[in-house]
Structure formats: structure tokens, C-alpha cells
Amino acid sequence: MPELAELKFTSDYVNQVSEGMTYIGVKKNPVHKCEDIDQEYFNNQEFTITSESRGKEMILTMERNQVQMPIQFTMGMTGHFKVTNTGQEPKHTHLFFYRSDGTTLCFVDVRRFGKWKVAQEWNKKRGPDPTTEYDAFWTNVMTNLTKLKKPLYEMLMDQKYFNGIGNYLRAEIIYRAGDVDPFLPAGMQFAKYPKLLDLCRDIPLLAYAKGGGAIKDWDNPFGDNAITEKFMLCYGNKSMSKRKDRNGRTFWYDPKWDNVPSSRDELGDYLRNRHQYLYDSGRVVE
Numbered sequence: 001m002p003e004l005a006e007l008k009f010t011s012d013y014v015n016q017v018s019e020g021m022t023y024i025g026v027k028k029n030p031v032h033k034c035e036d037i038d039q040e041y042f043n044n045q046e047f048t049i050t051s052e053s054r055g056k057e058m059i060l061t062m063e064r065n066q067v068q069m070p071i072q073f074t075m076g077m078t079g080h081f082k083v084t085n086t087g088q089e090p091k092h093t094h095l096f097f098y099r100s101d102g103t104t105l106c107f108v109d110v111r112r113f114g115k116w117k118v119a120q121e122w123n124k125k126r127g128p129d130p131t132t133e134y135d136a137f138w139t140n141v142m143t144n145l146t147k148l149k150k151p152l153y154e155m156l157m158d159q160k161y162f163n164g165i166g167n168y169l170r171a172e173i174i175y176r177a178g179d180v181d182p183f184l185p186a187g188m189q190f191a192k193y194p195k196l197l198d199l200c201r202d203i204p205l206l207a208y209a210k211g212g213g214a215i216k217d218w219d220n221p222f223g224d225n226a227i228t229e230k231f232m233l234c235y236g237n238k239s240m241s242k243r244k245d246r247n248g249r250t251f252w253y254d255p256k257w258d259n260v261p262s263s264r265d266e267l268g269d270y271l272r273n274r275h276q277y278l279y280d281s282g283r284v285v286e
Helices: 004-018 134-142 167-176 186-192 195-210 264-272 274-280
Strands: 023-028 048-054 057-064 067-074 080-085 093-099 103-108 115-118 241-244 250-253
Touching (some): 004 048, 004 057, 004 080, 004 103, 004 195, 167 250, 186 195
Antiparallel strands (some): 048 057, 067 115, 241 250
16 A cells, blocks of 8 residues: 555656646546546646645645645555556546646556545644654654554554554564564553654655655556665565554564563553653653
8 A cells, every 4th residue: 555655756746747737627437436526617728737745645736727626635555646648548547637738647546445535635634744744743642642552563553643654664663663562552662762753754754765665556656666675674574573453454573572572561650650751751741
């Protein structure tokens, strides 16, 4: 599934292929259940397209005569954009953005888990992007530590706090954290090891710098699927251990944690001494 780095690349791609380009129409594939968009205002009229991403979301904005229509996308498992000649769009194209040069910007999604809707704002159920809104991200996590009771490896998938972090990024973040037990409650771990928050920013940025994840069902739209095994130190590495989380996703981790118990007493100590942990980390949060 595309994660934060892949959404950044998708947005970059849409911006690059749309720069200086005139669009002349838009059409929805009727087989898709997502809402239709206001075709009348944009069909047979000239308009432009720009894009931006935030975590696991992307907003594509159509604009004509200073009237904007932002469309919020999530990519699901296989959603991506591709430019083709008009009339030669891929079989599983669900949105067609027609261009004046005889080509089409296609939203393609084989498995149809990707979704879109007309929306002026980002999804309020998702937290700040750790790479572009780090201060807000840090505050959102550190002021809610007592709510982060699930094990760290499960909590990192909660988009309310860790927007953009998915399966391969959580594995790489936890592995690079070293001595941070992934099976202890997340709130306790973030209080004791605030460097984890930096890794939630730095690892997605590194993935982006490397070209996006070499993950199933996603290819860098620029044609260079560049994350290498040297970057993927943990995820998919056969020397690592793995187990299913409660949602059936495979979590890869350092085998050293296989025989380390997760102490419930330590969680109790943490909750009773929350403020002391925060003082020790150099950051006091009421």
C-alpha cells in the first residue's frame, strides 16, 4: 500500500505532468462507486490542475477562472496516476482528466480500494504529516501519551497520530530505533525514547529521497523504483522475525525481541510517573 513517501511522489508526478498543461474535460468511470464530480463546469472548458500531499492523502485541485474544485484522494492498495494517449487509457482507469494535447491523466486503480471526494480540507480524522508539520505532529503525540496504550508496532499504524506511516515504514522506524521494544505500550516508549518521533519524520523523508518504496502493487510514477535492499534493513528481510498484527498485516522486526517479555508493571509505573518521564526527556507536556 502506498505510504507517505509514495503519496509525495504521486503528487510530484501530477504537478510535473500538469505544469503548463491545459485540461479540457473530466469523466468518471461509472463502475466506480465514488461520487461524480461537477463535469459541466469543467468539460469543454480550459482549466489547470495542481496537487499536494499530506500523509496518506493527496488533494488534486482543478481550477478555472479562479474557481477551484479540490478532490481529495486516498490511494488504497493500487491507486496511481498515469498519462497516456487519449483512447488508450488503462483498463482500470476510474477518472479521466482530458488534456489539450491529445493525452489523458488517468487515475488507475485495479483493486478499487482507492477513493476520492470533493473536499476543501484534509481528513480531520488524520493527524499532522510528520515530515511537513513536525511541531504539530510532536504535540499531537506527546499530549496524548496516556491514550497510546497499544503496543508500539500497532500504534504506529494509527493514522490519527501517525499519518502516512504504514507497514514498511513502521518496520524501518522501529528497527532503526535500536533498543525500543516494539511490543511495549507506545505511550511509554515515546516518553522514554523521544528520538522515535524524529525517526517518524526522518525515515519517510529518507524513503522519499530514495525514490519510494519497492513494495507490491506500486511503482514510482517517474519510472525509477529506487528504494534498495540497503535501505530496507528490516522489512521483507528474511533474517528478521515476523508476525501478524491484529489487522492481519505482517510486522517485520529484529529477532532479539522474540524472547523479551513486555512488562505490564512497567506500564503501570509509566502511567503513575508520566510527568517525571516527560521531565527526563526534556519536554514537559501538561
